[in-house]
Amino acid sequence: MHGLTRRNLLAMTALTAGVPDLAAAGPAGVSRVPLTPGALRRRLEAAADGAAFNGVLLLLERGRPVVARATGVADPATGRANAPDTRFNIASVGKLFTALAVLRLVEAGRLTPDSRLIDLWPDYPDPALAAEITVDALLTHRAGLGNRVMTAPTDALPASARQTDRVGLFATAGRAGPAGVMAYSNDGYVLLGAVVERLTGADFRDHVRETIFRPLGMAGAGFPAPDATAPDLAQPRLRDLDRPGVWRTATAAERLPGGAAGGGVATVADLARFGEALRTGRLLSPALMRSWIAPRVPFRGGHYGYGLQIEALGACRAFGHTGGHSGITAELMVFPDSGHVFVQLGNGEVDAYWALADGARTALCGETADTRRLALTNRVIALVSTRGADAGAALADAYPGTPLREGVIDVAAFRAWHRGDPAAAERLLRFNIRRFPNSSSALWSLAELHRHARRRDDAIASYRAYLVREPGDADAEARIAELSASR
Numbered sequence: 001m002h003g004l005t006r007r008n009l010l011a012m013t014a015l016t017a018g019v020p021d022l023a024a025a026g027p028a029g030v031s032r033v034p035l036t037p038g039a040l041r042r043r044l045e046a047a048a049d050g051a052a053f054n055g056v057l058l059l060l061e062r063g064r065p066v067v068a069r070a071t072g073v074a075d076p077a078t079g080r081a082n083a084p085d086t087r088f089n090i091a092s093v094g095k096l097f098t099a100l101a102v103l104r105l106v107e108a109g110r111l112t113p114d115s116r117l118i119d120l121w122p123d124y125p126d127p128a129l130a131a132e133i134t135v136d137a138l139l140t141h142r143a144g145l146g147n148r149v150m151t152a153p154t155d156a157l158p159a160s161a162r163q164t165d166r167v168g169l170f171a172t173a174g175r176a177g178p179a180g181v182m183a184y185s186n187d188g189y190v191l192l193g194a195v196v197e198r199l200t201g202a203d204f205r206d207h208v209r210e211t212i213f214r215p216l217g218m219a220g221a222g223f224p225a226p227d228a229t230a231p232d233l234a235q236p237r238l239r240d241l242d243r244p245g246v247w248r249t250a251t252a253a254e255r256l257p258g259g260a261a262g263g264g265v266a267t268v269a270d271l272a273r274f275g276e277a278l279r280t281g282r283l284l285s286p287a288l289m290r291s292w293i294a295p296r297v298p299f300r301g302g303h304y305g306y307g308l309q310i311e312a313l314g315a316c317r318a319f320g321h322t323g324g325h326s327g328i329t330a331e332l333m334v335f336p337d338s339g340h341v342f343v344q345l346g347n348g349e350v351d352a353y354w355a356l357a358d359g360a361r362t363a364l365c366g367e368t369a370d371t372r373r374l375a376l377t378n379r380v381i382a383l384v385s386t387r388g389a390d391a392g393a394a395l396a397d398a399y400p401g402t403p404l405r406e407g408v409i410d411v412a413a414f415r416a417w418h419r420g421d422p423a424a425a426e427r428l429l430r431f432n433i434r435r436f437p438n439s440s441s442a443l444w445s446l447a448e449l450h451r452h453a454r455r456r457d458d459a460i461a462s463y464r465a466y467l468v469r470e471p472g473d474a475d476a477e478a479r480i481a482e483l484s485a486s487r
Helices: 003-013 039-049 093-107 127-132 135-139 163-167 186-200 206-214 268-281 288-290 348-363 369-387 390-395 406-418 422-435 440-450 456-469 474-487
Strands: 057-059 065-071 072-077 238-241 247-249 298-299 302-304 309-313 316-324 328-335 340-345
Touching: 039 057, 039 065, 039 348, 057 268, 057 348, 093 135, 093 186, 093 206, 093 268, 093 288, 093 316, 093 328, 093 348, 135 186, 163 186, 186 206, 206 268, 238 406, 268 316, 268 328, 268 340, 316 348, 328 348, 340 348, 348 369, 348 390, 348 406, 369 390, 369 406, 369 474, 390 422, 406 440, 422 440, 440 456, 440 474, 456 474
Parallel strands: none
Antiparallel strands: 057 065, 057 340, 238 247, 298 302, 302 309, 309 316, 316 328, 328 340
């Protein structure tokens, strides 16, 4: 996946890659005492301002709001501002609802984590595969099913199609990867949604509305069509790389219909209600709650449980889910030891989300090795942008045990381009090529920068350099053909 699709993938898979002040970092793995409510508020508001966060955030401490902030624009076309009751696309945060719906069926005795798909769906289109897949494997992304549902044509099915119908987009395609290996799979969660439909007889979305949203008072949560433009919906925004300085609204074709893999909408208050119920253990029996939040497979520096991300931040724990797509960022995290629930929903790019998510974690849990890694990356970005690659490399080399984050540098380059500093953008991407010599991503990003800058010959040369690393890549070959035809 490359180009705009590659940006979407980055958003979907981004975690907390914030950029705290390196000088403030303490020893690796050591957690500070959480800040006072006033200090927490100042810290998070400063992070939101510094990152130009466009969205709404809410921090609760044992059910009481400590920080509530709405900033930026909900709809660029009208100038409508974000507000506490603005509804945002929550992307993969919705996997929490899918996991809960499945675990409640476990609680009701309708299935177990060890249940095989073939026993729940005897006429599944690929019976051999269904005989091998378990509910546990689907919940923990270990069924090898991939993400084909996300690359299907947008007109393949109407937005109102049930999850059972969406399974038809990949049911006979076989595995996308090896079984038993953790590989994030939206297809697997669509399949879980279809299992819920088969066992309950209801459309998955209706089932979630009636059994989760309504009982918890999540009045703003739901599953509107991707092109919905209701007055209280935030419209996803992206940097327009063809027009530096301009933000564009992500089109419906760049989004996905809401369902079991995510993509519903909610307000921060809706997710805070769910987070409080999760924190206080009110959603399942005590035994199943413990099973739900148990770490099961390694995932992005932490672990994944049943539809739930689990982080160890020094001596501090956190669990919940993050999500993102085109112009969409979302996060719900519960900090059980301190009693905090943190929600942020944004309709902008991923870098602002990174900074704010990291601001919450460092404020609540203190610095960790990972936050220092990201702080170093941020300082290197500043040096490369203003003084060149050698200065950035010298700083990075002074911390040999702290690897840089390539993706953070990549995003910073396109942020610089969008802000009207093409020289800094190119310096950052060339630094990435130098620092990560085995990375094809760095080569692709430089080619894309040249294309957006309308430097045709440089773009063609860069795509060809990328093809040396990734021979036969159809996207690169198409870009070269398009540019060559414009001579």
